[in-house]
Amino acid sequence: MDTLFQPYRLNGTLTLANRFMMAPLTRCMAGPGLVPTEQMAAYYGRRADIGLIISEATIIRPDGQGYPNTPGIYSPEQIAGWKQVTEAVHAKGGKIFAQLWHVGRLSHPFFHHAEVLAPSAVAHEGTVPRMRELVYQVPRALTVAEIGQLVEDYAQAAANAIEAGFDGVEIHGANGYLIDQFLHHSSNLRTDQYGQTPENMSRFALEVVDAINARIGSERVGLRLSPGAYVHLAGSPADRAVFDHLLAELNKRALAYLHLGIFDDSLTFDYLDGRASDYLRAHYDGHLVGVGNYSAETASEAIKADRFDLVAIGRPLIANPDYLSKLKAAEPLVPYSEAMLAELV
Ligand code: FNR
Numbered sequence: 001m002d003t004l005f006q007p008y009r010l011n012g013t014l015t016l017a018n019r020f021m022m023a024p025l026t027r028c029m030a031g032p033g034l035v036p037t038e039q040m041a042a043y044y045g046r047r048a049d050i051g052l053i054i055s056e057a058t059i060i061r062p063d064g065q066g067y068p069n070t071p072g073i074y075s076p077e078q079i080a081g082w083k084q085v086t087e088a089v090h091a092k093g094g095k096i097f098a099q100l101w102h103v104g105r106l107s108h109p110f111f112h113h114a115e116v117l118a119p120s121a122v123a124h125e126g127t128v129p130r131m132r133e134l135v136y137q138v139p140r141a142l143t144v145a146e147i148g149q150l151v152e153d154y155a156q157a158a159a160n161a162i163e164a165g166f167d168g169v170e171i172h173g174a175n176g177y178l179i180d181q182f183l184h185h186s187s188n189l190r191t192d193q194y195g196q197t198p199e200n201m202s203r204f205a206l207e208v209v210d211a212i213n214a215r216i217g218s219e220r221v222g223l224r225l226s227p228g229a230y231v232h233l234a235g236s237p238a239d240r241a242v243f244d245h246l247l248a249e250l251n252k253r254a255l256a257y258l259h260l261g262i263f264d265d266s267l268t269f270d271y272l273d274g275r276a277s278d279y280l281r282a283h284y285d286g287h288l289v290g291v292g293n294y295s296a297e298t299a300s301e302a303i304k305a306d307r308f309d310l311v312a313i314g315r316p317l318i319a320n321p322d323y324l325s326k327l328k329a330a331e332p333l334v335p336y337s338e339a340m341l342a343e344l345v
């Protein structure tokens with residue numbers, strides 16, 4: 001277990017106090033105007049001993065919203081709200097990245113009174129969680145000009161995050177949201193330069209990465225991907241070639257890290273020849289963050305076996321703000337339960 005508690009150098013700019021990351025965890029607790037609150041600052045501050053905190057997913061513009069009270073990072077008030085959060089984490093010697101989010105077709109006009117936009121006009125079947133009266137709609141396919149604007153909006157959100165004091169950003173390219181919708185055949189039916197081939201289907205993700213790298217420097221940029229589709233969209237064997245291409249391109253870009261998006265890393269995918277984490281390890285050369293139902297013990301074994309380099313912990317950190325000190329003192333952890341989502345502790 002010792003390795004987990006040792007400092008870890010990501011690059012010339014960032015060295016983490018240990019190999020633990022806090023997984024991004026949507027809490028739906030932002031205030032009016034989707035502004036982060038003092039309670040959120042205290043919540044993140046309590047977890048500042050974790051090597052790197054990834055913030056809850058944070059929307060880059062109003063039509064990126066898919067759940068109630070998720071914070072944004074596009075207004076001056078939101079930037080000021082996030083400053084309280086980053087100051088609380090830095091005051092305790094911690095580090096924090098902002099997770100940049102647009103939900104694409106998983107949005108609803110209820111949140112912003114605008115159109116729902118996505119790569120293609122293919123709806124996700126179902127309803128917004130906790131708001132069962134809101135049925136997901138058929139989105140309108142983005143025009144090429146609108147895709148260009150989205151790339152610019154991601155880059156501006158990254159610049160805003162740096163202004164708010166974040167140490168960097170994690171691009172949310174996972175879990176069936178906008179960027180991931182471009183990467184899978186079931187949600188991307190485009191016939192232009194953003195569809196049909198691995199090169200084209202990877203284009204939007206790489207444009208976002210390149211625009212953000214140019215704005216804030218690749219050493220401050222992480223990316224989360226779900227090569228194995230497991231939530232919000234259906235996977236297909238043809239997706240494999242898209243991720244093969246994307247990962248080969250990412251190997252040229254010196255990002256801070258790549259982070260798997262999954263809830264349980266014991267899941268296997270036929271078209272990835274097994275676990276998504278093992279597939280990423282085989283195709284990606286940089287720092288890899290494992291996640292998905294790991295304990296410190298199982299993560300330590302996985303790191304020893306060279307399956308990944310760092311581990312992100314989600315639900316146990318909701319249940320235990322003092323996760324790290326409990327581990328060090330060999331004290332038992334409080335088990336997570338969904339009822340805990342009602343409050344920020
Ligand atoms: C999540 N997860 C998640 N992922 C993400 O990329 N952005 C997010 O905002 C959220 N929000 C979120 C909220 C809640 C309540 C849960 C439980 C999960 C997924 C999360 O980052 C992680 O991948 C999983 O929780 C698996 O890790 P654990 O919990 O098994 O350590």
Ligand code: 8K6
Pocket residue numbers: 026027028067129175230231263
């Ligand atoms: C990924 C962001 C979703 C945010 C929704 C609001 C929070 C609800 C969290 C419920 C957590 C359920 C965990 C199990 C989900 C399994 C998905 C395959």
